[in-house]
Amino acid sequence: MDVSAELNYRLIRKAVKTNPALLDKPEAIQDLSRQMLRSPERYAQDAEDKALIELEKAVSLGSREIDDELDAFYEAAEGMKPYVASDLPRLKQGLQKALELDPHCYDAQILLSLVETVSLDHAIQKLDNLIPEAKEWCMARSEAIDEPTEDPFDAVCLRPWLRLEAKIIDLLIQGACYREALTRSIAMLNRAPQDAQGIRYMTSLILARLEDEDGLNTLDARFDHTGNAWMHIARSILLYKLGRIPAARRATLGLANLCPGLAFYLVNPTYTEPYLPDRPYFTPGTSQESLLASYEAEFLIADTPEYIAWALSLEGFKNAAETFHEPS
Amino acid sequence: MVTVIHPRMEDYERLALRWIDSAQKEYRDSHLMQALDFFPNMYNKNRDGIPQTDSDRAFWLVCQAAEILDKSIYETDDNAVILDLTATATTYLDEALQLDPHCYDAVRMRQILDIESHADYIEWLKSMSDEVKESCESIAKEAGMLPPDHMMGLSVFMRPYLRWLLNIAYEYYMCGHYRLALETCTLIMDLDNHDCLGARLLAAYVYVKLEDAEGLAGLIHMFNHEENAWFLPARCCMAYKQRRLEDAEQLLRELAFSCDLGGNILMRQEEIPPALFGYHLVFAPGTSDELFVAVSEAAVILAENGGDYLSPMGSWIAMNPVIAELASTNESEGTA
Structure with missing residues (x-):
């Protein structure tokens, strides 16, 4: 997922929904897109879009935090010192901030579940329980914002739900539950045949x-x-x-x-x-x-x-x- | 209930056949029966005095090597002692081969000691398989012990061939060739419907690796839902993989309470190498030893995706509250 690209896409969709005449002006759309990419904060008015900005920051912080963790781990091993894993506080904080803005930011929910999980089974269960709500919410947002599409991944508001399904498949593979992962994978391919994911x-x-x-x-x-x-x-x-x-x-x-x-x-x-x-x-x-x-x-x-x-x-x-x- | 053939049991059987053969030539009728009665005592007191061929002597050396490599070696932590024991066992196998180059248990076990590549070892086993079969059949025929169809295990002289096939099957299992492992197990069970070597136990685990629930159910049904320490963990792991966690939990509890040290064994999930003689280490049926062996053989399942640690399923088992509590009870009762 390219968070800033996805935010950009959402903002453009919303702009077009408000002003359908834009569809006939591809250069105007391109121009708007460039401006949105440069300063997304200016154009992100809705909480769900602001949440994506926070998500992007969290992901960026999280990457550096994980790098620091790995460095600490290897230094401890070399120096024969005890290693105490952190619970990635900066990543958690960033994700919580995104969720405060938008509790339906499912991409943040997925990551937070993984950071906070006590076991793989716990994570799978939690994310599985989230599916009905995520699907319903995303479909409602998509109806409001997206044009109808053949492949659901082309509808940007449906992507968080589809990513949730994909993440559960990843976790099932990690848990060596391959046939279950396969069944869900085939279902996903049937659902979104172009398989952008x-x-x-x-x-x-x-x-x-x-x-x-x-x-x-x-x-x-x-x-x-x-x-x-x-x-x-x-x-x-x-x-x-x-x-x-x-x-x-x-x-x-x-x-x-x-x-x-x-x-x-x-x-x-x-x-x-x-x-x-x-x-x-x-x-x-x-x-x-x-x-x-x-x-x-x-x-x-x-x-x-x-x-x-x-x-x-x-x-x-x-x-x-x-x-x-x-x-x- | 499952029993594993102890090498000494097979040695007893071989010599009993020789004894009957020689007694039949010497004695008749009631005297024959008396002579046969002597045998158990003779075996216990003076095994070496019983009439036997070089092939029998070779097999006896295999038994002694097996007792070292599949038992004694685990009773010590001292590396020097282990090296010493291994050297002794190797000598026994070399001597066995001097006495009988067609003692295929010795041939196979001697080769295992020098394995460098499992892939090469599998190829070698396969390349020799037909020769082993023909040789065993020839010996069995000479002894008047050709088995009926699908009952190959009844003939003690055919069992080295069945053990050869079982070796191929579990090498396949450990190297990740599951369909080939299953094919080989199925062949063994077809050749010997009674499955005296316990190929069904390995097959159960292979079905779990292939996540073939129907296959596993069919296998268990074929063996009349036999109670053994393999079918239950196989069903438990299958349920886990199918995400039927409540069923898996129930089966895990059943397994944990199936013997005295269930909690301890399931928490530790120790793995030790399989028996060189017949894959399954010898255990007393229905005891904690049986579960220990079954859990050790399940390592290919329990270690999956674990890296240096237990797999998610292995962790799920070890961290289950019932297991943890039972393991702690085992420890405090001093039975661990």
């Missing part, structure tokens, strides 16, 4: 984990076999798990050739910034995509302990891993 990426990894080749083929066909790093990983590991070694070999060499840096990142798990609030945008076909995919596939690699050693026995994969230079 990229639900299909983790779905392919889940299908590999459940060794469901038919499911993976169906998913691949659904998106016209347009490859991506997640699908390459899923295909390679699935075939390896099923013992179909010649096919796995081909898939793995394909992965190494077609996804810049993917072989390297699979062999060398690399630090990735925590997703706040969710997977960052990436340019398809770049090593950035490979980094994110390899990070998200860690659970699958860990589940298949001999896979990396086997992949490294393939010369093409080994070369790709050894010759890749990370972008600076």
